[in-house]
Amino acid sequence: MNFGFTNTEWIFGTMILDKLNEIHGFQVVVNNLPNFGMGALLTLEITVFSIVIGMVLGLLAALGRMSKVKVINSIAVAYIDFFRGTPLFVQILLLYFGIIPLIFDATPVQAAIIACGLNSGAYVAEIVRAGIQAVDRGQMEAARSLGMTQGQAMINIIFPQAFKIVIPPLINEFIMLLKDTSLVSAISVPELTHTGKMLYASTYEAVWVWGAVCVFYFIMTKALSILGDWTERRLATE
Amino acid sequence: MKKFLSLLLIVMLAIGMLAVAGCGGNEEETAITKLVVGSETAYAPFEMVDENTGDYIGFDMDIIKAIGDAMGVEVEIRSMEFTALIPALQNGQIDCAISAMSITEERAQSVDFSDSYFDAGLIIAVAADTKGIETLDDLKGKVLAAQIGTIGADACVAVQTEDPATEVKTYDHVGEAFMELEKGGADAVVNDLAVTAYYIKTEASDKAKMVGEVFQADDHYGMPVQKGDAATLALLNEGLAKIKADGTYDEIYTKWFE
Amino acid sequence: MIVVKNLHKSFGKLEVLKGIDCHIDQKEVVCVIGPSGSGKSTFLRCINRLEEAQQGQVFLDGEEVTAPNADINRIRQEMGMVFQLFNLFPHKTTLENVTLGPIKIKGMRKEEADDIAIKLLRKVGLGDKDHVFPGQLSGGQKQRVAIARALAMQPKVMLFDEPTSSLDPEMVGEVLEVMKGLAYEGMTMIVVTHEMGFAREVGHRVFFMDEGILMEEGTPSQIFDNPRNPRTQSFLSKVL
Numbered sequence: 143m144n145f146g147f148t149n150t151e152w153i154f155g156t157m158i159l160d161k162l163n164e165i166h167g168f169q170v171v172v173n174n175l176p177n178f179g180m181g182a183l184l185t186l187e188i189t190v191f192s193i194v195i196g197m198v199l200g201l202l203a204a205l206g207r208m209s210k211v212k213v214i215n216s217i218a219v220a221y222i223d224f225f226r227g228t229p230l231f232v233q234i235l236l237l238y239f240g241i242i243p244l245i246f247d248a249t250p251v252q253a254a255i256i257a258c259g260l261n262s263g264a265y266v267a268e269i270v271r272a273g274i275q276a277v278d279r280g281q282m283e284a285a286r287s288l289g290m291t292q293g294q295a296m297i298n299i300i301f302p303q304a305f306k307i308v309i310p311p312l313i314n315e316f317i318m319l320l321k322d323t324s325l326v327s328a329i330s331v332p333e334l335t336h337t338g339k340m341l342y343a344s345t346y347e348a349v350w351v352w353g354a355v356c357v358f359y360f361i362m363t364k365a366l367s368i369l370g371d372w373t374e375r376r377l378a379t380e
Numbered sequence: 381m382k383k384f385l386s387l388l389l390i391v392m393l394a395i396g397m398l399a400v401a402g403c404g405g406n407e408e409e410t411a412i413t414k415l416v417v418g419s420e421t422a423y424a425p426f427e428m429v430d431e432n433t434g435d436y437i438g439f440d441m442d443i444i445k446a447i448g449d450a451m452g453v454e455v456e457i458r459s460m461e462f463t464a465l466i467p468a469l470q471n472g473q474i475d476c477a478i479s480a481m482s483i484t485e486e487r488a489q490s491v492d493f494s495d496s497y498f499d500a501g502l503i504i505a506v507a508a509d510t511k512g513i514e515t516l517d518d519l520k521g522k523v524l525a526a527q528i529g530t531i532g533a534d535a536c537v538a539v540q541t542e543d544p545a546t547e548v549k550t551y552d553h554v555g556e557a558f559m560e561l562e563k564g565g566a567d568a569v570v571n572d573l574a575v576t577a578y579y580i581k582t583e584a585s586d587k588a589k590m591v592g593e594v595f596q597a598d599d600h601y602g603m604p605v606q607k608g609d610a611a612t613l614a615l616l617n618e619g620l621a622k623i624k625a626d627g628t629y630d631e632i633y634t635k636w637f638e
Numbered sequence: 639m640i641v642v643k644n645l646h647k648s649f650g651k652l653e654v655l656k657g658i659d660c661h662i663d664q665k666e667v668v669c670v671i672g673p674s675g676s677g678k679s680t681f682l683r684c685i686n687r688l689e690e691a692q693q694g695q696v697f698l699d700g701e702e703v704t705a706p707n708a709d710i711n712r713i714r715q716e717m718g719m720v721f722q723l724f725n726l727f728p729h730k731t732t733l734e735n736v737t738l739g740p741i742k743i744k745g746m747r748k749e750e751a752d753d754i755a756i757k758l759l760r761k762v763g764l765g766d767k768d769h770v771f772p773g774q775l776s777g778g779q780k781q782r783v784a785i786a787r788a789l790a791m792q793p794k795v796m797l798f799d800e801p802t803s804s805l806d807p808e809m810v811g812e813v814l815e816v817m818k819g820l821a822y823e824g825m826t827m828i829v830v831t832h833e834m835g836f837a838r839e840v841g842h843r844v845f846f847m848d849e850g851i852l853m854e855e856g857t858p859s860q861i862f863d864n865p866r867n868p869r870t871q872s873f874l875s876k877v878l
Contacts, residue, residue, distance in 0.1 A: 239556075243563045250549065250565075283688055284725035284784075288739040288791055289715035298742055302729050328556070330525070330549035340550065343463040343529030346470065346490050 167350030174341055174354075181337030182358045188254050188333060189320045195259025196319070200266025207271055218267070225264035231325045233257050238329045254326035254333075262319050269315060273308035274300055306377050313370030317363045324359075334358055412615055414454040417444055418474035420462035422553045425578040425636045426480040429459075439574075439636040440478040443497060444603075446628045447619030461552060463529040466490050469606045476605045476612055480572060482531045483602040492607055494616040496600035497629075502532055503573040503590050505580065507561060513568055514592040521545040525557035525566035531599065532570040554579075562587050572599075574637065639664045639826055640685065640795060645694035647680055654680045655691070656850040662795075665824045669837035669858075672847035673873055678830045679722075681847065682799050685828070686717045699794070715743060718788030722800040724780040726772040732759065732783045733768040736790045743791070751790075758786040762816050778809030782816055789820075796820065798829040834877060838862050846870045 147155065162168045171178075199221075206218030225233065237260075238253040248256065277300050285295035327336035338355040342348060419440060421427045427438040436457045448455035458474055465477040469491050482500065483493045506513050513519065516535070520543035526533035528550045540546040549566055551557045558579055560566040569576065573594050580588050605612045623629045640662040647655040654677045662668050670678045683689040685696055687703060687710055696703040703713050727735050736755035740746040746754075759765050762782035772780055781801055788796060798817065802810040814836050821827060821840050831837060837844050837858060844861040846854045846869075854867040862878075865871045 239559045239563060243565075247564070278725070280721060280723055280725035281727065284719075284721060284727070286711075287686060287688060287714055287717075287719035287721075288787070289711050289713075289743050290739075291711050294742055298738065299727055303727075306729075328552055330551055330556075330560070336550075339463060339528050339552070342467075343533075344486070346466045348467045 165350075167345075167347035170341065170345045170347050171350050171354045174337075177337050177341070178334065178354060178358055181332060181334035182362065184251070184331065184333040185320065185323050185335075185359075186362060188251065188258060188323045188326065188331070189316070191255045192258035192262050192319055192323070193316055195255065196262030196266045196315075199259065199263030200270055203263060203267035204270035204274065207267060208274070222264045222267050225261050226268070230257070230261050230322050231328065233261055234325055234329060250326070250329045250331045253329060254323065254331045258319060258323055258326065261322075262315065265315050265318075266312065269308050269311045270304070272311075273304035276307050277303045309374055309377060310370065313366060313373070316370075317366050320363055320366065321359060412453055412475075412611060414456065415444075415448060415476060415612070415615075416456050416458060416474045418458050418460050418465045418468050418477040419479040420465065420553075421457070421459040422555060423462075423480050423575055424582070426575065427478075439498070439632060440480060442632040442635070443620075443623070443629070444478045446623045446632065447616060450622040450626075450628070451615055451619040453615070462527065463552075466604065469604055472606065475609075476603050476616060478603050480575065480601055481604060482572075482599045484531065487604065490607065491604035492609065492613055493602035493604050494613060495620055496602050497620055498574075498601040499597075500599045500601055501573050501594035501597040502535055502570055502599065503576050503594055504592050505558075505561065505569045505571065505576045505588050505590050506567065507564070508587055508589050510567070510589075510591075516595065519546065519568055519570070522567040523547045523549065523565070525549045525551065525560045525569045526571060527551055527554040527557055530554075530571065531596065532572065535570050535596065558584065558588070639666075639699060640828075641695075641697040642685070643695045643697075645681070645684055645691050645696065647677075647684055647689060647691045654850050655684065657694070658850075658852050660845065660852060660855070662826065662828060664826055666842050667821045667825075667827045667829065667840055668843050668845060669841035670828065670830045670845045670847060671832070671834065671837060671861075671873075672845075672853075676847045677850040678847050679799050682797050682828060682830050686714050686719060686797060688719075711743075715739075715791050716794045718791060718793035718796045720781070720784050720788055720796065720798045720801045722803050724772075724777070724784045726780055726784055726787070728772050731769050731771055732764065732775070732786075735772065735783055736787045739787065739791045755786070755790060758789050759783070761789075761819075762786045763812070776809060777805045778812045781805065781809075781813045785813075785816055785820075795826040795828065798827065798831070800830050800832065802831070802833060832877070834862070834874075846873065848873070 203218045203221055206214045207222065209215050209218070234254065234257045237257045238248070238250065242248045242253050242256065281299050281303065282295055285299040286292075290298065323333060324335035327333060327339060330336070334355055338351050342351045345351065419427045419436065421429055421436050425438050426440045427436060429435070430437045436459065441457065444455055460468060462479060465474075465479055465481070466487065468474045469477060476494075480498070480500070481487070483496060487493070504513065504519065513522070516539060519539045524536040524539065524546060526536045526548065533548070533550050536548045540548050549557070549560060551560070554571055554575060557566070557569045557571065561569050562584060576590060580590060603616050605616070642658055642660050645655050645658040646653070658681055670681065672678050680689055684691045685703070691704060694704070698713060698716065701713070702708060703710070727738065730738060733752065733755050736758060737748070737751035740751040740754065741748060756765065756768060759768055762785055764779060764782055764786070767775065767779065772783065775783065801817070802813050805813065810833070814833060817827070817829070817836070818840050829836075829841070841858050843855060844858050845852055846861060846867070848869050854861065854865065854870045861870065862874065865874055
């Protein structure tokens with residue numbers, strides 16, 4: 143049962159493991175792997191829900207931003223400017239301690255999802271707008287010259303082409319968002335960074351604890367970017 | 381997969397070596413002329429930032445300055461997160477810390493503590509209209525808030541261990557725990573008596589109140605130094621003894637707590 | 639069939655059309671020639687309101703196209719347009735490019751639309767390219783698909799905006815052949831072009847435009863053999 147390793151590799155590997163087991167920080171990390179896993183799972187959960195909210199809001203805001211109706215345009219611009227122009231960390235504190243309590247009783251996780259979703263929506267809006275504007279103007283003209291309405295042209299002609307353009311920057315935004323969810327540890331959400339903080343506060347093993355947190359984040363972001371590359375390749379061959 | 385596993389092992393080994401290197405060597409010091417002191421300056425009235433001048437003020441700040449004056453050494457305060465203080469000592473980034481830190485066995489494994497300079501204890505704070513919470517037992521099954529890495533948080537976790545239905549919310553700073561209490565997101569805050577008393581007096585006399593008896597009253601604050609740093613430890617203890625003897629300590633105590 | 643009255647169009651301070659008046663009859667082929675920047679393309683684009691004129695009117699069969707409450711989406715179905723840069727939909731096959739309008743706009747059943755589209759693709763000589771994406775076609779082939787796409791809406795009039803200007807020389811002929819065929823079938827056409835041979839051979843009337851003004855109009859022989867306006871003379875002496 144050497145899991146496909148040669149004997150030499152296996153013996154060398156177990157030697158290294160024995161040495162590692164003598165290090166306190168290593169033990170801390172190994173003993174707390176389930177805690178890191180739970181934290182990472184929550185990080186993932188917050189990211190996924192925030193992405194959904196961000197996509198919906200982003201699409202609406204992008205359309206609002208391009209709308210000729212003044213009121214809608216102003217609301218979209220104000221939304222995008224505010225959430226892009228202020229730090230996410232501050233938005234999280236403001237929303238959780240200040241604004242959301244006025245509206246309803248949110249758990250920290252709900253507040254985290256709302257804050258990250260609102261923030262992401264502003265970035266998605268700009269990505270979507272750039273994608274739509276990157277589609278050649280002639281496409282809209284050709285669609286309209288056939289007799290399509292603005293909406294029909296958007297849905298049938300512009301969006302499908304913009305979609306391909308926005309996939310790489312969107313994946314990038316999702317990776318940023320996943321990393322930024324670390325900020326919600328400030329409102330006691332027990333996600334990956336918070337798990338790290340708690341462990342670090344009781345063991346002082348900075349390198350091991352934060353190193354392990356990094357490895358977990360890295361695995362998640364790498365998975366996202368692999369997913370992104372795969373999507374991009376699939377779309378390219380279509 | 382094989383490759384990946386070997387790579388992972390190598391990375392972990394490298395991190396391990398870094399960790400070992402990080403713990404390395406105490407430099408011998410001859411005569412101390414300056415103390416770099418770490419503190420989490422968001423824990424009134426022990427340490428805080430003066431709203432007008434931006435200086436670090438508070439009971440702890442006055443104590444360490446008085447020790448500095450008594451011993452003829454310069455004192456430089458470095459503001460950092462509470463959980464960063466002990467690692468900063470271990471890495472030699474600061475010489476000592478003064479941050480309302482309780483002397484605990486667990487901490488004493490990582491650092492050496494000066495003589496105690498303050499007798500503290502924990503107290504439960506609840507919203508002004510709360511009834512039925514008086515003791516630690518009453519906290520079971522409730523939502524508790526505390527600061528990460530404090531003995532207050534340890535007390536909350538102990539309650540949670542007894543009754544898993546208890547929820548513990550932890551924050552980087554105690555102020556956020558109090559905010560959680562104010563907005564109704566927590567039933568109680570468990571924290572140091574002096575700080576909770578000061579907070580309720582200055583910020584929330586109508587919103588929050590302290591209940592029950594002070595517990596863990598054998599809790600004493602000390603100043604941690606790097607493990608084995610006898611020189612700094614001696615300086616702190618000698619300075620503390622001096623200001624206690626000449627009445628400076630009492631003056632400072634009166635200024636902040638009476 | 640098409641009547642244009644006192645059409646004015648400016649881009650900012652630049653006045654591109656300075657009052658165009660003309661009429662085009664049914665089954666008539668009108669070729670618009672003139673130097674670059676003379677306003678030919680803008681004139682064409684104002685007819686189906688891809689550009690909004692600031693002043694003046696355009697009528698199609700008596701209905702005012704330029705009226706603020708005109709149902710422009712319905713009117714555009716009756717005016718097919720072919721662009722200089724083809725503007726095919728790159729994410730759709732040639733067949734889908736042609737059927738998209740009938741299906742999405744007219745609500746035609748897919749089978750019916752496919753039938754019509756296959757016939758149109760055969761007509762422009764691309765019956766075997768129905769499942770190819772535009773990226774795999776040559777410029778001439780793309781433009782022929784674009785013509786089929788416009789025809790699929792069964793328009794009353796076809797607008798051509800320099801349809802051969804961005805083609806390699808060896809591909810110009812195949813596109814002009816298709817257009818010639820359309821003209822002989824009796825399609826009403828307005829063609830902005832630099833192909834003087836086509837204008838002379840196929841056009842019933844030729845418009846010469848310069849500096850936003852319709853300088854001279856007449857039969858091809860009047861314009862090409864006996865131009866009266868000195869500007870027409872000077873332009874033709876350069877291009878012929």
